[in-house]
Amino acid sequence: MNSPTLSLRHNHFLNGGATATSTIHIPRSTSTSRIRMSLQETGPSIAVVGVTGAVGQEFLSVLSDRNFPYRSLKLLASKRSAGKSMKFENLDYTIEELTEDSFEGVDIALFSAGGSISKKFGPIAVNEGTIVVDNSSAFRMDENVPLVIPEVNPEAMKHVKVGTGKGALIANPNCSTIICLMAVTPLHRRAKVKRMVVSTYQAASGAGAAAMEELVQQTREVLEGKEPTCNIFNQQYAFNLFSHNAPVQPNGYNEEEMKLVKETRKIWNDMDVKVTATCIRVPVMRAHAESVNLQFEKPLDEDTARDILRNAPGVVVVDDRASNRFPTPLEVSNKDDVAVGRVRRDVSQDGDYGLDIFVCGDQIRKGAALNAIQIAEMLL
């Protein structure tokens, strides 16, 4: 992999490389979905907005891994990072400051610099004829903006293509939603989900690279008997967990939870599906886990469910009851596929109308950068 250096990738044990006990092979996406070209005149011009962040860095890794074609690449960030140089695919780039003039001639802009940047600069880019794939929550619930997981609802963006001269916004769903729906949608297509109860185990990476660094720093401090540094979160994260830091709404749900509720309805185009969620941050680096309880309209036994999941694109089944091996955040870290296991008939429901499953997916990759670049691939 020809990726830029991200300080938090140096330790492969933190990031799910080969570990002493990592014996489950989780294959990458099949090669048929790859585009086997890279820097070339016929490709689109690309801009990455927020290139210094965890997701911005991963955009570059994924572009390279998937040989995404591009004729030019513009790296955009805040004034603070402008002027710094960054190597990508053996070429040196200078990071430019994001301004209103940044999008002239840009075909596709990958945004991951927070909601307020997207709100301000997304429409400016669209006016320049750029297609914006936005990783923030700014436009997700806008009824004119497709909210897309390519394996789930590619039809929502079928009218958007590069080369028409028309700009557009496409929203990347929230990481928890993507990871959940990657596993649940294939089951939903077969048996129709009536109600879904989700409890998440969310990694530091969802709060950005600084949160990952703080988790490492705090853990060192706690092990040394020192007071932990709490800059990103308002409480100790090392050897602890807490309710997701997103603001709590008047109904008592935090925004992260309501994203799961609302985005699921929009992505499935099903306003009747009932969803509740409890979102919790756990001291894990970069992959989310989710415990999902499902109630179906039609019967679906666990063997059939497992077969459906085995054949689902971007999903791998890790469900070895005898050796007690199931998906873990560590083993999906830096992997493309979402892993699902603990597939079992829910004993609290009659017949085959309920299942419990456990899902893990890399928050930065399929939860953000990979999904965005799969969207970009569909624009070509």
Place this chain on the structure above:
Amino acid sequence: MNSPTLSLRHNHFLNGGATATSTIHIPRSTSTSRIRMSLQETGPSIAVVGVTGAVGQEFLSVLSDRNFPYRSLKLLASKRSAGKSMKFENLDYTIEELTEDSFEGVDIALFSAGGSISKKFGPIAVNEGTIVVDNSSAFRMDENVPLVIPEVNPEAMKHVKVGTGKGALIANPNCSTIICLMAVTPLHRRAKVKRMVVSTYQAASGAGAAAMEELVQQTREVLEGKEPTCNIFNQQYAFNLFSHNAPVQPNGYNEEEMKLVKETRKIWNDMDVKVTATCIRVPVMRAHAESVNLQFEKPLDEDTARDILRNAPGVVVVDDRASNRFPTPLEVSNKDDVAVGRVRRDVSQDGDYGLDIFVCGDQIRKGAALNAIQIAEMLL
């Protein structure tokens, strides 16, 4: 607190002492429930079986904290630990090897040395006239053995008392069940729980002191870029999480999950209640968290639920939406009370027939040792 030294207690940041950010006061149980005596001729003779383990050590702490009266104390462990000395309440004790003769003259024996020890020595003690409070799962589902959470179903053991000369077995429920039912039972009494979906976030302590030590060791190793030592669990625990290590049954549930299903029915004496659970180990030291979704037979709005919980014995409500402060494992560590928060109407259910809540409790204390000693207090 006049407690024995447990190596894993030295670092108060790992164990939830006062931290820089710990601003929520969680009161201890009210003094009215305390017995204000200790070593005295009129108290029962006590034996602690498995005194060198995490729970065994906590038995001593709790006995001392609650001024539990005793006229003699016998510390029992395996041959390996026999002969070692241990200080308790300013007296030196010599640990004795657990044998068939250990229970002569013992009124109450607190067992926490694993199921096979309980199965072998529990009945021997009962034959000697000892009342055994057993922390293992050996007898929990035995229909002749009361399974008791003192705040929930004290009536189940009302026929058992010290001084009758008759031995008896009383089982301490599993930690996850105790912590869950401490919060859910007061709501169940008001509105009757029809169905409960539980996802747990379980600490290392449930697997014993060695697991807590391994989590610390692994975390150091990972931070140093070394391969993590995996002796207790078969995979990396530091900065990771995994499905509970209990054996998986043919129905796909692991034993930990089925304990929640079956023990809830027995404790509530309600064979109709529907429970499903997904049990996950997270890299936290000694307190469990549980995300609990509830479906009720009768309506129960969230304000009433919160009031009920505020008045529930052994429960503290931590539910500050404005400042995003809710229960955490760290803040309940070494505390008696179970903390509950995130109390909200379940948006996936119609009307006021559903609630989501988030519960945290010290696994070693209320999840094991404290509950057992509260049971012992009821024997007097």
